[in-house]
Amino acid sequence: MHEILKSSLANYISLTGEQWTFVLRHFKPKVTKRNEILLEKEKTGQYIYFVVKGCLRIFLVNDDGQESTRMLIFEGTFGTAFPSFVLRQPSAAAIQSIEASNLLQISYQDFQTLLEKIPGWEKMYRIILEKAYIESILRIESLISMDSKERYNILMEENPKLIQRLPGKIIADYLGISQETLSRLKSKEVRKSGKFEC
């Protein structure tokens, strides 16, 4: 599991053998079941997760029990309930592994240790943050300026497997559309691709 993390980090940072050993031993393996909750709402986020296999969902639940998916985190990427993790405050969002997943987790304290001790860790974290912030800006843009069809089309272009892989409820929720609208868009897509043509 650590080799996948190492090759992902090596895109951003060059370290000596000794430094790699030091870094990687701060990431602890965690195996989760499908639908397991990793962080409950109102608890403080203790870990950043690196997804080796599987998928995490960060989501909100309102007082009526209605869920809204804030973010999906796939293989080879990092995720956490970021505001809670950074500000050390109770989280508005919960984290769930929506598939049985293999994760590597690093605690807040250990992450601070790497920021202090590993030259280049600060820069690497900054570059990953820039990317994450850009993705969130694009998400905001899609929410404020696109209709459901445009949002669906962009997801189809960028991550077509996601639509087959995840339950319709979660996709619809992530796109901010109803399940009925998603079904209609999906069936149009299937007709367009000719699979149902006579």
Next chain:
Amino acid sequence: MHEILKSSLANYISLTGEQWTFVLRHFKPKVTKRNEILLEKEKTGQYIYFVVKGCLRIFLVNDDGQESTRMLIFEGTFGTAFPSFVLRQPSAAAIQSIEASNLLQISYQDFQTLLEKIPGWEKMYRIILEKAYIESILRIESLISMDSKERYNILMEENPKLIQRLPGKIIADYLGISQETLSRLKSKEVRKSGKFEC
């Protein structure tokens, strides 16, 4: 103008007199008129702006000429068309000073110089990025999980002056609601505060 920038940066970083001189001379004053465009859509963002006085708006325009406000940047804070500035790509968004403004701008190249030459600049930038990313996450949360009334109430709590200060069109657009809905929410607010009670 530079003193306001210095006192804002001094919350994050300690520098020698010589370092402050070096840092501040990379920020060039820019005075803008109301509604002046600082960056056109499809051009690459060249500057980060620090708002000394006034307000900037970062917004999208679709093919029908309809505008969507992605972000508002007020006194004492930094802003740019971030994806374009970081990735050195044409910007999907434009930047406009919606009030006559006093700005300090730093170019992409000069910003890289500070990252290289000033100890602690990387850390400071990372901490400002964390805050900006958290704000964008909260914006996403409000867009996916709140109705127009909840979004309006949060804005009233966090930034009540904004609602008096900016045109209704921009507030409505920022909240992702129609101007009619905004007027209805505003008039309810006025009635609640008793200003129109007989």
